[in-house]
Amino acid sequence: MLLKHTTAKEIDRKALTVNPAKLCQPVGAMYAALGLHGCLPHSHGSQGCCAYHRSILTRHFKEPVMASTSSFSEGASVFGGSSNLNQAIDTIFTTYNPDIIAVHTTCLSETIGDDLVSIISKADEDGKIPAGKKVIWCNTPSYTGTHITGYSSQVKAFVKFFSKSTLQKKNVVNLVAGWMEPSDMMEIKRLSKIMEAHTIMFPDMTGVFDAPLDPVHYNMYPKGGVTQEDMTLTGDSKYSIGIGLLCTTEACKELDRKCKVRYDVTDIPIGLKATDRFLMMLSQHANVPIPDEITIERGQLLDLIADNAPHFYDKRVAICGSNPDLVIPLCEFLVTLDMRPVYVICGTPSTDFNKRMAEILKDIPEAKYACGNLADMFRFHQWIKQSGVDLIMSNTYGKYIARDENTPLVRIGFPIADRPGHNAFAKTGYKGAMKLAIQILDTLLDKKDRECAEREFEFQF
Ligand code: SF4
Secondary structure (H helix, E strand, C coil): CCCCCCCCCCCCCCCCCCCCCCCHHHHHHHHCCCCCCEEEEEECHHHHHHHHHHHHHHHHHCCCCCEEEECCCCCHHHHHHHHHHHHCEEEEECCCCCCCEEEEEHHHHHHCCCCCCHHHHHHHCCCCCCCCEEEEEEECCCCCHHHHHHHHHHHHHHHHHHHCCCCCCCCEEEECCCCHHHHHHHHHHHHHHHHHCEEEEECCCCCCCCCCCCCCCCCCCHHHHHEEEEEEEHHEEEEEEECCCHHHHHHHHHHHHHCCCCCCEECCCCCCHHHHHHHHHHHHHHHHCCHHHHHHHHHHHHHHHCCCCCHHHCCCCCCCCCCCHHHHHHHHHHHCCCCEEEEECCCCCCCCCHHHHHHHHHCCCEEEECCCCCCCCHHHHHHHHHHHCCEECCCCCCHHHHCCCCCCCCEECCCCCCCCCCCCCEEEHHHHHHHHHHHHHHHHHHHHHHHHHHCCCCCCC
């Protein structure tokens, strides 16, 4: 009964957020920066911010996350952190030798009004940036936006600082990756490879957070991540596909504005329909067919859905997420499975969210959904208290509600701090959808086996 004060009765709230379903902007900027090879994210603010952002990523990925900080003291908090950043750039290149420093701001440096452009230009003039090295930056004040907008700003900065056009278009499609697990990105790259599409993915977390254990050598900059060279080439690609509306649209627009690379944006390919849409879009823009190998995987997913239809049918599901780019296709997949997503909460505001939810949930009249600041975990719990559900899908924070309401939980999203393995198996593509469907099924059947009457306790389900 950790959440025993949660009441079923909702009171109209205008400003108060209780247990927000989101994180702060720099977390996203830090995550995205790690998808650039040889890059050290730098948090321009106090040590506490950087420690929190690193620790939440570390707890999710079970990997050490490297980042530096401007370490604001009382003086910097009043007079600004320009000398801290200047000194930090010097120290980082001298001591840690990254190829790139990706600076993002925090609430404190934004409130002071530190001008990153002039501070970093001054560092360059003072010779603090060695030849061939780069310092890039983005603004991530956390009193607005969420980790998703922070991610989007960092990806846009990649384009701003690296992409170049030689006016010679190449037969390459940019895959601008939204916030996904490294395994999800790996699956998208696997599908693109089977299709023989020439692609550049950015950011690219594969080989970063899923690097193999090397007990002998410590490498501060793992082998993975999109390289500077590939990032430069994105300006000559013939098309960009943004995978996830909120995380990637700004970067796609910037690439179009800067290098005339036209773009389209689609959902993260979670579930049958979203994967169909992504593959057809890639097929069209890369001008390659979808081979049988992938069609067979699609058929296997359909077979799994058909075989287990009675177990999915009509199950009431409550979904709480922070990333609309994930929540939207997830809901769509549950509807494909004939489940009923009756409550959907998404902590990041999105203009698209309500429209998409209305479309996806049109045959579920009791469905309630909300996004933005007031779409918090308190409200989510209140809805569940009003009328229970068969399943909760959420990040680790959902476990408190799941325990209080004795409802099974499937962990999905960010952060998942209390279980391993979530970043080892993809949820994207047809194979990922099969994995997700089986995870849902196992969770529902485990509860049934635990609680059913003895006469219904069957060897076979
Ligand atoms: S919300 Fe602002 S002050 Fe708090 S950790 Fe994030 S950046 Fe730092």
